Amino acid sequence: MYSVIQGTSIFVKNQTKILFDDFKRKQNQDSFTLFFDNCFTRLHQFATTFITSEAVAEEIVMDQFVKLWEQRSNLDKINNIETYLFVSVRNSCLNALKKNSRYNFDMLDEVHVELIDYKPSAENSMIQEEMVVALNKAVAQLPSKCKIIFKLIREEGLNRNEVAEILDISVKTVDNQVAIAVRKIAEHLNIDLSLPKKKNNFTHFLLSL
Amino acid sequence: MKDISKIIARKLLNSKQHDDDAICDQWEQTTKDNTTFLHLMSDFWRVQPKVEKLDRQEELRERLKVRLTASSRLEYTGKVIRLTWSRIAVAAIFIGVIIFSSVYFTKQMMPVKEDSFFQIATDAGQRTQMTLPDGSKVWLNAQTNLLYKEDKNTRQVTLEGEAYFEVKHAADFPFEVETGNGKVKVTGTKFMVSHYQGSAITEASLLSGKIKFAFPGGEKEVDVAPGERIVFNANLKSYTQKTYDVKTKILWREGILVFDKEAFSMLIDKLERYYAVTIDYPEDKFKNIHYTGTINNLRLESLMEFISLTIPMDYEIKNRRVIIR
Numbered sequence: 001m002y003s004v005i006q007g008t009s010i011f012v013k014n015q016t017k018i019l020f021d022d023f024k025r026k027q028n029q030d031s032f033t034l035f036f037d038n039c040f041t042r043l044h045q046f047a048t049t050f051i052t053s054e055a056v057a058e059e060i061v062m063d064q065f066v067k068l069w070e071q072r073s074n075l076d077k078i079n080n081i082e083t084y085l086f087v088s089v090r091n092s093c094l095n096a097l098k099k100n101s102r103y104n105f106d107m108l109d110e111v112h113v114e115l116i117d118y119k120p121s122a123e124n125s126m127i128q129e130e131m132v133v134a135l136n137k138a139v140a141q142l143p144s145k146c147k148i149i150f151k152l153i154r155e156e157g158l159n160r161n162e163v164a165e166i167l168d169i170s171v172k173t174v175d176n177q178v179a180i181a182v183r184k185i186a187e188h189l190n191i192d193l194s195l196p197k198k199k200n201n202f203t204h205f206l207l208s209l
Numbered sequence: 210m211k212d213i214s215k216i217i218a219r220k221l222l223n224s225k226q227h228d229d230d231a232i233c234d235q236w237e238q239t240t241k242d243n244t245t246f247l248h249l250m251s252d253f254w255r256v257q258p259k260v261e262k263l264d265r266q267e268e269l270r271e272r273l274k275v276r277l278t279a280s281s282r283l284e285y286t287g288k289v290i291r292l293t294w295s296r297i298a299v300a301a302i303f304i305g306v307i308i309f310s311s312v313y314f315t316k317q318m319m320p321v322k323e324d325s326f327f328q329i330a331t332d333a334g335q336r337t338q339m340t341l342p343d344g345s346k347v348w349l350n351a352q353t354n355l356l357y358k359e360d361k362n363t364r365q366v367t368l369e370g371e372a373y374f375e376v377k378h379a380a381d382f383p384f385e386v387e388t389g390n391g392k393v394k395v396t397g398t399k400f401m402v403s404h405y406q407g408s409a410i411t412e413a414s415l416l417s418g419k420i421k422f423a424f425p426g427g428e429k430e431v432d433v434a435p436g437e438r439i440v441f442n443a444n445l446k447s448y449t450q451k452t453y454d455v456k457t458k459i460l461w462r463e464g465i466l467v468f469d470k471e472a473f474s475m476l477i478d479k480l481e482r483y484y485a486v487t488i489d490y491p492e493d494k495f496k497n498i499h500y501t502g503t504i505n506n507l508r509l510e511s512l513m514e515f516i517s518l519t520i521p522m523d524y525e526i527k528n529r530r531v532i533i534r
Contacts, residue, residue: 029274029277032277033270033273033274036269036270036273037266037269037270040269053338055338055348055462055463058463059463059464062272062273062276062463065273065276066273066276066277069277118252118253120252121252121255124248124249124252127245127248127249127252131245131249135249135253139253153222153254154253154254154255159223160222160223160224171224174222175215175218175219175222175224176215176218178218178221178222179214179215179217179218180214181218182214182217182218182221182250183212183214185250186214186246189246189249190242191242191243191246192240192243193212193213193214193217193236194211194212194213195211195212195213195232195236
């Protein structure tokens, strides 16, 4: 069953909610374990963004699950379980670090984020190999703030509102960071992003008539 | 800067504004490269299938189970229910200790060089983790000494105390843990070894892979299989080798101590090391007492309260000293 639910992150995401609802209803260890399987690795990866020691990061995530278990009769107050867990893990990591404790987005400038390499999907198999290599290289060189946003959206299947909440930034900042990333990638691939000239716009308009 | 990056970003994020599509289409048609770029970006952006690390699922579930059981035990024993928050605080302190000790090791206590060997050590109440020159990982429990060489082909370490190893596989360079009372030989695997100075006991538990336990003097070697624990007693010159719930043997990495019918004297030894305290007790009175229980990140006060739930006893705590009557 486990390998089946790992299809894509979107699927995992819905699965997370389904498994959490199931646990809320049953409140037993079996349903909790399935929910735990679904989330642990993702949260652990996120925790390692802040904490270099994998063992400590694991302990922090484990603590969150124990806490959740202890509150199992009072889970209705959580309306989005994913953002809830990501935010709690983020805060616990910072508490553990005691690094002036207060989280702010700028501290993500120094972190290391590992992204999954891009491979073209089957229907896009005509994309040239060099392009793929160049893209992965460009992405690897992005500022870590961009990368963490990429990671949460692409790999965790979260939407921009959820990402904004987890990183405690505005939705506008999410948009801007992605725009910065697009610009840097384009630069790397020698793509000219300048807007089409007004004149063209008019011609286009005429042609379309 | 006026360019199309914001529009592309909005498209990717599903937050298009009304004329974004028109502008984007137009830009796309300017050159063939632009078309390819847009295709590439949206394909890149598609949610990636993840490859999960399934091999650790079992271990993680086991750890969760232990913690939940410990947590439920505390909740249901009405008496200690209020410990929940302090337990969390203690867990945080333990994490603090780990972080502190790793910072401490990297910043101040760079391993000491001793006759071309490097030494890394923990005091009572400390734990730490490090990566050896060959990439193998080691976790040291309290009051442990480890000697190793700064050479990735010399995979021989000397251990006094207790440690858990995750050894990188390299068939040509066997990894050896010398304990002063027997040796563990390895190719690539996860296992723990424990031998404290002055003790006749050396034990090794194997989680995965394959190890050999070599008796002192090297006259005999036995194979240990995954899930097995071997305990060698130098005084009796005998050993036992049994299937064991070996995962419980390394839970100290998370601040969890598991005791399974542990002799009272052994329990006290471990607690003294782990909590960096001295415990006095009348040996005769506790001679035939054994303790079974899981201690999960408890503070000293709570620990004593917790143990006396199963072994009723009179005790007093004075600073770092416990007196049992």
